[in-house]
Amino acid sequence: MVQEDKLLDARGLNCPLPILRTKKALGELSSGQVLKVVATDPGAIKDFEAFSKQTKNPLLESSEAGGEYTFYIQKA
Numbered sequence: 554m555v556q557e558d559k560l561l562d563a564r565g566l567n568c569p570l571p572i573l574r575t576k577k578a579l580g581e582l583s584s585g586q587v588l589k590v591v592a593t594d595p596g597a598i599k600d601f602e603a604f605s606k607q608t609k610n611p612l613l614e615s616s617e618a619g620g621e622y623t624f625y626i627q628k629a
Contacts, residue, residue, distance in 0.1 A: 555587060555589075555613050555614050555625040556587065557587045557588060557589035557625060558582060558586040558587050558588070559578060559581070559582060559586070559587075559588050559589070560588075560589045560590075560591070561574055561575060561578045561588060561589065561590045561591070562591055563575070563590055563591060563592040563593075563594075563597075564591055564592060564593045564621065565593060566592065566593075566594065567594050567596075568594055568596050568597070568600055569600070571590065571592045571594060571597050571600065571601075572600050572601070572604050574590075575588065575590055575601075575604065575626065576604075576608075578590075579608075579610060579626065579628050582628045583628065584628050584629065585627065585628065586627070586628050587613065587625055587626065587627050587628075588625070588626045588627075588628070589623065589624070589625055590623070590624040590625075590626065591621055591622070591623050592621070592622045592624070593620060593621055593622070594622075595622075597622050597624070598615065598617075598622060601615065601624045601626070602615075604626075605626060608629070609629045610626050610627060610628055610629045611626070611627045611629070612624060612625070612626055613625040613626065613627050
């Protein structure tokens with residue numbers, strides 16, 4: 554289980570808002586800290602994988618339960 558330093562609730566938001574909010578939230582963290590994002594947009598899975606690769610912020614873990622997608626992203 555990954556321990557997050559900050560939680561971002563992106564439920565009910567559609568692309569590209571979860572990614573934009575994630576980018577802003579990561580900007581407020583220090584290198585090595587972890588952001589937990591909870592989203593309901595099914596497109597978020599591919600979006601976060603691409604975002605992680607493009608920004609070099611590692612996607613530590615992702616999961617889906619009951620229509621909610623949880624992502625743990627570490628600030629590079």
